[in-house]
Amino acid sequence: MKLRRRRTLTLLARFAGALTLTAFFLFPIYWLFMISFKTANEIYAYPPVWWPASLQFDNYRVLFKDGDAVAVWNSLVVASVSTVLAMFLGTLCAYSLARFRTGGAHLANWIISQRMVPPIAVVFPIFLLYVWFRAVDTYAGLILLYTAFNLPYVIWMMRGYILDIPIALEQAALVDGYNRWQVLFKVVFPMCRAGLFATAVFTFVFAWNDFLFALVLTRTEVVTYTVQVTHYFGGQSNFWGKISAMSMLGTLPIFIVVGFLQRYLVRGISLGAVKG
Amino acid sequence: MPAQAASTRPGARERRFKFALIAPSIFVLLLIGVFPLVYLLVVSFQGITMTSNDMSFQGLRNYALLFQDARLWQSLLHTLAFTAIALPIELLLGLLMAQLFIEHLPGRQIFVALLVLPVVLSPIVAGATWSLMFDNRFGPINQVISWIAGREITLLWTINPTLVYPAILVAEVWQWTPFMFLLLLAALSAVDKSQLEAAAIDGAGYWRTFRRIVLPAIWPVMAVAILIRTLDLFRLFDIVWVLTRGGPGTMTETLSIFTYVKGFQQFETSYTAAVALLIIVGLSVVLILALRRVELSR
Numbered sequence: 001m002k003l004r005r006r007r008t009l010t011l012l013a014r015f016a017g018a019l020t021l022t023a024f025f026l027f028p029i030y031w032l033f034m035i036s037f038k039t040a041n042e043i044y045a046y047p048p049v050w051w052p053a054s055l056q057f058d059n060y061r062v063l064f065k066d067g068d069a070v071a072v073w074n075s076l077v078v079a080s081v082s083t084v085l086a087m088f089l090g091t092l093c094a095y096s097l098a099r100f101r102t103g104g105a106h107l108a109n110w111i112i113s114q115r116m117v118p119p120i121a122v123v124f125p126i127f128l129l130y131v132w133f134r135a136v137d138t139y140a141g142l143i144l145l146y147t148a149f150n151l152p153y154v155i156w157m158m159r160g161y162i163l164d165i166p167i168a169l170e171q172a173a174l175v176d177g178y179n180r181w182q183v184l185f186k187v188v189f190p191m192c193r194a195g196l197f198a199t200a201v202f203t204f205v206f207a208w209n210d211f212l213f214a215l216v217l218t219r220t221e222v223v224t225y226t227v228q229v230t231h232y233f234g235g236q237s238n239f240w241g242k243i244s245a246m247s248m249l250g251t252l253p254i255f256i257v258v259g260f261l262q263r264y265l266v267r268g269i270s271l272g273a274v275k276g
Numbered sequence: 277m278p279a280q281a282a283s284t285r286p287g288a289r290e291r292r293f294k295f296a297l298i299a300p301s302i303f304v305l306l307l308i309g310v311f312p313l314v315y316l317l318v319v320s321f322q323g324i325t326m327t328s329n330d331m332s333f334q335g336l337r338n339y340a341l342l343f344q345d346a347r348l349w350q351s352l353l354h355t356l357a358f359t360a361i362a363l364p365i366e367l368l369l370g371l372l373m374a375q376l377f378i379e380h381l382p383g384r385q386i387f388v389a390l391l392v393l394p395v396v397l398s399p400i401v402a403g404a405t406w407s408l409m410f411d412n413r414f415g416p417i418n419q420v421i422s423w424i425a426g427r428e429i430t431l432l433w434t435i436n437p438t439l440v441y442p443a444i445l446v447a448e449v450w451q452w453t454p455f456m457f458l459l460l461l462a463a464l465s466a467v468d469k470s471q472l473e474a475a476a477i478d479g480a481g482y483w484r485t486f487r488r489i490v491l492p493a494i495w496p497v498m499a500v501a502i503l504i505r506t507l508d509l510f511r512l513f514d515i516v517w518v519l520t521r522g523g524p525g526t527m528t529e530t531l532s533i534f535t536y537v538k539g540f541q542q543f544e545t546s547y548t549a550a551v552a553l554l555i556i557v558g559l560s561v562v563l564i565l566a567l568r569r570v571e572l573s574r
Contacts, residue, residue: 017376018387025391025454031416032405047419089300096297100290103298109567114309116563118511120532121552124539125312128319148308151301180293209398211514212532216540226400230518233407240408247401258396262389266462269395269455273500274462
């Protein structure tokens with residue numbers, strides 16, 4: 001049948017298009033990662049080598065030997081602690097906004113508008129204050145900033161997830177003699193588990209991937225991996241092996257976690273505008 | 277709970293509960309969001325620079341300087357240029373990609389999962405990736421161009437004034453087109469199929485159907501996507517920082533980079549405070565106007 005053949009052809013064309021696109025979007029990532037497994041000779045070969053002769057881990061070994069890999073640990077500490085804090089405070093606030101309409105639309109809008117301000121304008125006065133309070137280059141300073149920066153996101157997202165769960169269950173629990181806090185911890189939180197988890201992951205990723213705050217507020221003690229990556233760019237030459245290996249250490253965990261979160265990805269990055 | 281035992285009226289108890297829930301968050305937001313803003317305002321009226329710690333009241337001097345600072349307005353222009361070029365490209369490419377994936381395709385989920393990877397990359401890593409790609413000697417882009425041209429071609433992507441904008445835009449578009457794609461794919465999937473069928477029966481062509489049915493249906497999501505990306509582009513820093521540091525000269529300096537240089541490299545503290553306030557106020561005005569049109573919440 002002619003029609004079926006044409007359909008098969010369009011499908012093939014679309015498939016080919018999809019393959020090409022995917023190749024285009026993945027090739028730079030492949031290139032970045034592949035560099036980390038090359039020897040110095042292969043990295044600085046001209047013309048460039050498209051795949052290493054053998055997988056070797058010297059670039060990573062150097063990072064751990066020099067102690068640079070501690071930057072990944074710093075990222076982990078500030079991102080996780082600030083995520084836990086922002087999730088806890090933010091979800092409580094979100095519940096209040098969702099169920100009691102506390103502060104009405106104005107408060108909700110004010111909170112989300114806090115996230116729209118360009119970070120450079122926020123971080124400048126904070127830096128001045130941190131210098132004063134000696135909070136520059138400390139875990140606490142960075143954690144506080146990331147917590148505050150992520151709070152609007154958490155509140156906004158969790159408000160949406162809480163509005164999604166039926167209020168009848170909470171009312172039933174109240175009738176059964178639970179108090180408000182018990183309802184919150186024994187009914188509401190378990191009900192929006194998935195939302196909590198997805199929001200926490202994105203909150204973590206924002207702090208983990210941030211550069212500007214860490215650039216301004218760290219010196220030597222709590223340098224995060226993104227700042228560390230930029231240290232390998234030199235005036236004359238760049239340490240591609242280190243750049244690549246450090247980027248890989250910072251990126252692979254994110255790829256793995258987000259891979260498991262495909263279902264929540266759209267809602268997470270669209271500020272809840274798209275329900276997954 | 278003692279807070280509840282203290283009160284017998286349920287209304288008061290509920291009020292206390294709902295305000296207790298928001299109090300910690302509001303405190304943190306006031307501490308890190310509003311208090312620094314007030315401080316910023318104070319500093320912007322002083323005369324603090326690298327060499328002088330002059331805390332006396334200077335009136336509107338720093339604000340007057342804003343208007344004479346060509347470098348500031350140029351950086352705003354660069355930022356707007358990046359936004360005006362990158363945003364439509366991302367939107368259009370994302371929409372085309374979404375069209376490609378909207379119907380059945382073998383391995384669709386795997387494709388989508390792979391295509392979104394650039395979005396979750398740190399912009400710093402994305403910038404590092406593209407400075408590798410664009411490296412004039414060791415990068416694959418010049419190599420491929422040389423193959424096509426049949427002779428050796430060495431383009432200085434991050435140094436040559438005519439090439440820096442394309443280079444940054446490629447990196448930016450590469451990282452964020454998948455964002456548009458993902459949101460628009462979700463929006464397109466939610467378009468009512470029966471309406472499309474009705475339009476097809478009525479003999480409406482592709483464009484007509486798109487304009488009259490598809491576009492109105494995906495517009496709410498599209499508007500949010502545009503809003504998010506505009507705000508991101510307005511604060512553009514990381515990718516440019518890695519690729520060019522705002523150079524050559526100040527050719528690719530964005531508003532964020534300009535502010536960083538003034539505040540953290542030249543230590544023009546009071547002046548930078550005025551710049552930061554200008555950014556915040558300017559953006560707020562634009563946002564208030566824009567948000568009247570876009571309904572972000574349900």
